[in-house]
Amino acid sequence: MVFDFFGNKKKVVVSMAHIGALPGSPLYDADGGMDKLIADVISDIEKLQAGGVDAIMFGNENDRPYLLEASPESIAAMTAVVQAAKPSLKVPFGVNYLWDPVASVSIAAATGALWVREIMTGVFASDMGVWAPSAARPSRLKGDLGRKDLKLFFNINAEFAHSLDQRPIGLRAKSAVFSSLADAILVSGPITGQPADHSNLKEAVEAIEGKVPVFANTGVNINNVKDVMSVAQGCIIGTHFKVGGDTWNQVDGDRVKRFMDVVNGLR
Numbered sequence: 001m002v003f004d005f006f007g008n009k010k011k012v013v014v015s016m017a018h019i020g021a022l023p024g025s026p027l028y029d030a031d032g033g034m035d036k037l038i039a040d041v042i043s044d045i046e047k048l049q050a051g052g053v054d055a056i057m058f059g060n061e062n063d064r065p066y067l068l069e070a071s072p073e074s075i076a077a078m079t080a081v082v083q084a085a086k087p088s089l090k091v092p093f094g095v096n097y098l099w100d101p102v103a104s105v106s107i108a109a110a111t112g113a114l115w116v117r118e119i120m121t122g123v124f125a126s127d128m129g130v131w132a133p134s135a136a137r138p139s140r141l142k143g144d145l146g147r148k149d150l151k152l153f154f155n156i157n158a159e160f161a162h163s164l165d166q167r168p169i170g171l172r173a174k175s176a177v178f179s180s181l182a183d184a185i186l187v188s189g190p191i192t193g194q195p196a197d198h199s200n201l202k203e204a205v206e207a208i209e210g211k212v213p214v215f216a217n218t219g220v221n222i223n224n225v226k227d228v229m230s231v232a233q234g235c236i237i238g239t240h241f242k243v244g245g246d247t248w249n250q251v252d253g254d255r256v257k258r259f260m261d262v263v264n265g266l267r
Helices: 033-051 072-088 101-111 136-144 169-180 198-208 225-229 253-264
Strands: 012-018 055-059 093-096 115-118 124-126 129-131 151-155 161-163 184-187 214-216 234-237
Touching: 012 033, 012 253, 033 055, 033 072, 033 253, 055 072, 055 115, 072 093, 072 101, 093 101, 101 115, 101 136, 136 151, 169 184, 169 198, 184 198, 198 214, 198 225, 225 234, 225 253
Parallel strands: 012 055, 012 234, 055 093, 093 115, 115 151, 151 184, 184 214, 214 234
Antiparallel strands: 124 129, 124 161
16 A cells, blocks of 8 residues: 555556646636636546546646746636546546645645646756745645645656756655655656656665655556656556657557556555
């Protein structure tokens, strides 16, 4: 069991529900508006759940280029979309506002999400500029908002970025748990849809020594999931579940089911 809200599953598949570009974002569809954002994400949720995923995480992956500090309109819109989609959910859910951990915690508190995923430690040279989050702010905020139960998933090697912290990834993982109270450690590849280096994943798991779960955060697919799950306690999947394996497409229910059939054979 990874967390109580995942039930008795020892290996967990968290699927992404990618919300369309939010108001204020360059790719926002003003003609479709909020109604289309909600309808599209509910359609994806239905396919993901029919395919048998264990949990769902809402994310604003379509808000390119990404902000390091969320705008008020995008926080409000993402909160509204998640709240509207909640009646369709049959599995636990989390949220992730890219790339703002304070916004992520705020949205989670407002919607009742069980966890957030974000970059919360480290310093990075990234496509968005220099990236230097504060782990203390989201941790304190969840207490201030009455959500001490909210789990914080730390993505420790960000996509679209190079870490300026040259410590081995195992030490960074261990340090994030020790000093910053990470509830889970996530290991990523260099960009969305590309797999994490297997040696990095293994090193993080060994360094953590079972104190918290370690998840593969990007690039897991039907061909590598057996190797991933032999090491990690779970994985987070967005791209592989999309039509044609394209991050920006809608979910393909057949791809979800085929993948989950393989995972269920492993556990």
